[in-house]
Amino acid sequence: MSQFLTPALTGQIINLLAAVLLLLSFAMLAQRRILSLIDLFAAQGFVLTLSTAFVAWATGQTHLWWSAGLTFALKVLLLPWILHRLIRRLNVKWDVETLINIPTTMLFGLLLVILAFNLAQPVSALAGTITKGTLGIALAIVLLSFLMMITRSKAVPQVIGFLAMENSLFFAATAATYGMPMVVELGIALDVLVGVIILGVFFFQIRERFDSLDIRHLEKLKEE
Amino acid sequence: MSWEILAVLGIPLAGGVLLALFGHRRAAAELNVALSLATFVAAAALTARVVRDGPLFAFGEQFFVDSLNVFLVALTAFVSMTTSMFSRPYMRIEQEHGKLTEARLRLYHSMYQLFIFTMLLVLLTNNLGLLWVALEAATLTTVLLVSLYRTPASLEAAWKYFILCGVGIAQALFGTILLFMASQKLLGTGVEALLWTHLLGVRSQLEPTILSIAFVFLLVGYGTKVGLVPLHNWLPDAHAEGPTPVSAVLSGLLLNVALYALVRCKVLADGALGTDFAGQLMMGFGLLSVVVGAFFLARQRDIKRMFAYSSVEHMGLVTFAFGMGGPIASFAGLLHMTVHSLTKSAIFFTVGHAAQTAGTQMMDDIRGLARVSPTIGWGLMLGTLAILGLPPFGVFASEFLILTSAMRQQPWATPLLLISLGVAFAAVFRKVQPMVFGDTTAKPLPHRPALIPVFVHLALALMLGLYIPPYLAAWYREAAKLIG
Numbered sequence: 001m002s003q004f005l006t007p008a009l010t011g012q013i014i015n016l017l018a019a020v021l022l023l024l025s026f027a028m029l030a031q032r033r034i035l036s037l038i039d040l041f042a043a044q045g046f047v048l049t050l051s052t053a054f055v056a057w058a059t060g061q062t063h064l065w066w067s068a069g070l071t072f073a074l075k076v077l078l079l080p081w082i083l084h085r086l087i088r089r090l091n092v093k094w095d096v097e098t099l100i101n102i103p104t105t106m107l108f109g110l111l112l113v114i115l116a117f118n119l120a121q122p123v124s125a126l127a128g129t130i131t132k133g134t135l136g137i138a139l140a141i142v143l144l145s146f147l148m149m150i151t152r153s154k155a156v157p158q159v160i161g162f163l164a165m166e167n168s169l170f171f172a173a174t175a176a177t178y179g180m181p182m183v184v185e186l187g188i189a190l191d192v193l194v195g196v197i198i199l200g201v202f203f204f205q206i207r208e209r210f211d212s213l214d215i216r217h218l219e220k221l222k223e224e
Numbered sequence: 225m226s227w228e229i230l231a232v233l234g235i236p237l238a239g240g241v242l243l244a245l246f247g248h249r250r251a252a253a254e255l256n257v258a259l260s261l262a263t264f265v266a267a268a269a270l271t272a273r274v275v276r277d278g279p280l281f282a283f284g285e286q287f288f289v290d291s292l293n294v295f296l297v298a299l300t301a302f303v304s305m306t307t308s309m310f311s312r313p314y315m316r317i318e319q320e321h322g323k324l325t326e327a328r329l330r331l332y333h334s335m336y337q338l339f340i341f342t343m344l345l346v347l348l349t350n351n352l353g354l355l356w357v358a359l360e361a362a363t364l365t366t367v368l369l370v371s372l373y374r375t376p377a378s379l380e381a382a383w384k385y386f387i388l389c390g391v392g393i394a395q396a397l398f399g400t401i402l403l404f405m406a407s408q409k410l411l412g413t414g415v416e417a418l419l420w421t422h423l424l425g426v427r428s429q430l431e432p433t434i435l436s437i438a439f440v441f442l443l444v445g446y447g448t449k450v451g452l453v454p455l456h457n458w459l460p461d462a463h464a465e466g467p468t469p470v471s472a473v474l475s476g477l478l479l480n481v482a483l484y485a486l487v488r489c490k491v492l493a494d495g496a497l498g499t500d501f502a503g504q505l506m507m508g509f510g511l512l513s514v515v516v517g518a519f520f521l522a523r524q525r526d527i528k529r530m531f532a533y534s535s536v537e538h539m540g541l542v543t544f545a546f547g548m549g550g551p552i553a554s555f556a557g558l559l560h561m562t563v564h565s566l567t568k569s570a571i572f573f574t575v576g577h578a579a580q581t582a583g584t585q586m587m588d589d590i591r592g593l594a595r596v597s598p599t600i601g602w603g604l605m606l607g608t609l610a611i612l613g614l615p616p617f618g619v620f621a622s623e624f625l626i627l628t629s630a631m632r633q634q635p636w637a638t639p640l641l642l643i644s645l646g647v648a649f650a651a652v653f654r655k656v657q658p659m660v661f662g663d664t665t666a667k668p669l670p671h672r673p674a675l676i677p678v679f680v681h682l683a684l685a686l687m688l689g690l691y692i693p694p695y696l697a698a699w700y701r702e703a704a705k706l707i708g
């Protein structure tokens with residue numbers, strides 16, 4: 001650890017970054033425009049890179065430098081680029097329709113944050129890392145991304161919600177354990193990348209069939 | 225270092241790449257069969273070696289084979305081989321009906337092999353993180369298979385499958401992170417802290433609070449893939465809309481593999497908690513799945529959907545048995561996994577050809593199968609009787625064992641189980657009977673269907689009902705001991 005950093009200061013900085021991540025999640029929940037949503041997702045990836053790099057620097061865990069680099073390449077550069085390209089190629093409309101209005105969604109979001117903090121409290125008390133206070137925030141972001149997925153009616157925002165959920169799990173892994181072993185992290189990154197590519201293919205299939213990416217068209221299969 | 229493990233994983237992986245290049249050729253279906261056969265031979269060699277020498281490690285403990293997973297590896301390799309044999313004439317007929325282009329057939333063949341690879345990786349890996357990665361990859365490979373026909377309904381099913389399983393499995397990743405967090409205190413921050421065998425060694429010292437929360441997340445995550453109610457919504461759609469060989473491997477293999485992942489986690493949670501917490505959760509979810517699955521059977525009109533709900537019911541039964549625990553219940557659970565996998569895939573083989581003959585999956589419009597093609601008709605009838613638990617088939621034996629141990633250990637659950645099994649019997653038999661018998665104007669299929677796999681599967685299920693060879697019984701007992 002560097003001599004300028006007292007453990008208290010390190011904890012403060014990590015908590016600050018975690019708070020920014022939580023704020024970004026709420027911003028995503030409230031955002032109506034798809035392109036801004038992608039930018040917010042990229043911003044989330046960037047803060048995640050910062051926090052991972054900071055933990056790597058503060059604790060001297062060298063493999064975290066690699067995961068910070070991986071996060072930057074995948075979540076700040078590659079995935080937003082793929083999503084932007086998809087939006088352009090698919091020529092989707094700019095506005096996102098929500099199934100529940102946004103103020104109500106935000107209220108639900110607040111409740112989820114309280115729930116997450118309560119759930120994480122006994123666990124984070126037992127964690128041995130300097131970043132343990134952030135586990136509650138990580139769980140809150142998981143739940144907020146989940147909320148975003150179920151309140152959006154278009155396919156692209158749902159996928160961004162899915163990716164945001166993966167971001168928060170990654171944050172949880174850094175917060176609670178200083179990151180998963182490298183082989184696992186690479187595997188997860190590969191899964192995410194392949195998943196986005198498959199979804200890209202999938203968007204074209206849905207559009208070709210329904211002339212729209214509104215997944216409300218996808219509600220025919222129901223129990224009679 | 226073991227060449228068997230290398231071959232079991234390497235053949236389907238290489239096959240996936242090979243078929244991505246040549247999967248559209250005329251001989252691709254035969255190549256698919258040959259690759260699956262080679263995988264099965266390698267799996268048989270691996271099994272023989274484990275039976276002879278006991279558990280083994282490979283690649284610095286990254287892979288681990290014991291009696292629990294070797295039995296699933298053999299089953300997976302076997303059913304994927306017979307499914308590829310069934311798929312050869314089936315997909316050819318689909319292509320001639322104009323449902324598939326060459327490019328999609330190439331995608332199908334390549335993804336089929338990769339799907340087998342991911343399942344075998346889940347089974348063989350010792351690293352719980354890698355297990356998660358492989359199970360997620362298994363979802364990814366099958367998403368495009370479910371939407372292979374590109375009909376609106378199949379796209380919807382695939383989307384639902386992707387989103388629900390993606391969200392579900394994200395919960396499992398959170399659980400895995402918590403598990404890693406608990407084990408780091410004992411095993412350090414390296415890869416060892418995620419290796420199942422190492423975790424097993426220290427399982428009684430793992431922090432119980434973290435483990436109980438971790439297990440809940442793992443249960444929700446992997447339970448989504450097992451198709452436990454109320455997380456089962458993707459399952460009937462994915463089974464009904466995908467091509468039939470995919471339904472057969474989803475139902476017969478993927479559900480088993482996901483349940484295997486859950487059982488491995490349960491063993492750790494049990495050791496750490498020292499209570500019946502994990503078992504009770506599994507019993508609850510399992511029982512709910514049995515009841516809901518059975519009652520939904522009566523309402524189905526699509527034949528593949530109906531048998532998908534039957535899978536929900538049977539996986540619930542196995543989950544219940546593992547939750548109950550104890551040597552007999554775990555033994556019965558393993559036996560039920562085996563016979564369900566064999567019988568259900570056999571049923572899907574006949575159902576696929578039945579739907580092709582009638583030109584529809586709606587049960588009201590399928591009639592007189594025994595008249596058009598006696599093998600399809602009788603195959604479906606026998607398969608249905610077997611899955612409904614009629615003696616002397618293997619499902620009867622395992623259900624009998626599960627019920628008797630439920631009477632001893634959890635008497636309150638027995639009436640619910642019995643009623644559900646009765647409801648399932650009435651619902652399914654009433655619908656299958658007119659499909660097999662009765663009059664029809666349908667014409668026989670243009671290609672002779674490969675129905676040998678159906679009768680091989682049913683014969684094996686029958687054999688397991690009448691007589692379990694002593695080495696197999698010893699093997700189940702050994703595996704049941706691992707589950708606890």
